[in-house]
Amino acid sequence: MQKDEYLKKLGQALSGIPEPERKDILADYVEHFKMGVLDGRTEEEIAESLGDPKTIGREYTAISLVKRAEHSPSAGGIGRAILATIGLGIFNLIVVLIPFICIITILAVLLVIGFSLCCAGPILTGGAVLEMVGIVSGVIFFSAPAAIFLGIGITCLGLLIIIGEFWLARILYRIGIRYLKWNIAIIHGSESL
């Protein structure tokens, strides 16, 4: 492969990266080719020893997306970073995708539990109040005052779970970013060597 073709392919593989960063990356390779030619090597030899531009492009894309997900946290951002890291190799389908699916499942289940308790609590309290004032009867099968407090307790528990979930999600987000970085450095680094 000649220099121009190599750079074109690399440029295409870097399409997910913001323009200034993309230019900066390509400049490194332009410089590398120039230095190599000065060293008496042919463009083909240099391209050969650099390795597949698509693989290199995927690695840069993952690095860039993880960096963006770290600096401006968002669900979409971390999602794209995860997908890009998974794209680095078949192995990552297991070591990246599965842990993240587990984490998302746990967070979703906790959210459903928290939300359900927040709904159930006020209904129980409301039912008990209506029973006490005599609007309805037979709704609450045990002491109505106890049911009022039980309802409040359930609501508080639900709120605690939801608040706790936000803390947990923030901690897991940070750990997730570190794990992706480590993965890109170690797991993928070995494949391209």
Add this chain to the structure above:
Amino acid sequence: MNAQFKKGVLDMCVMALLGFRDRYGYELVHEISERFEISEGSIYPLLRRLLTEGYVTTYLQESDEGPARKYYSLTKQGIMARDELISEWRDFSAAVSDLIGEMTNAEG
């Protein structure tokens, strides 16, 4: 050399080279590939990672021959990271050498 051995130590090698003096990309590739075989293309993404972590900074400098070169320079943060990696590596490699030494002595 076994590719597994190179896992993770390449970051440290690059930072060790940069700790001595600022270098440009091609020079780093050359320095390392003289000692052990690497895929040349893996050095630049590695440098990009070090850059995003704030371990290195870059500056352009004209040269008498050839293109302007992008030099990489180790930051304070990079020096700390390098020292930590090197001290971990020393402990680890000493432990491995001891183990291998003891076992080959026991065999002989």
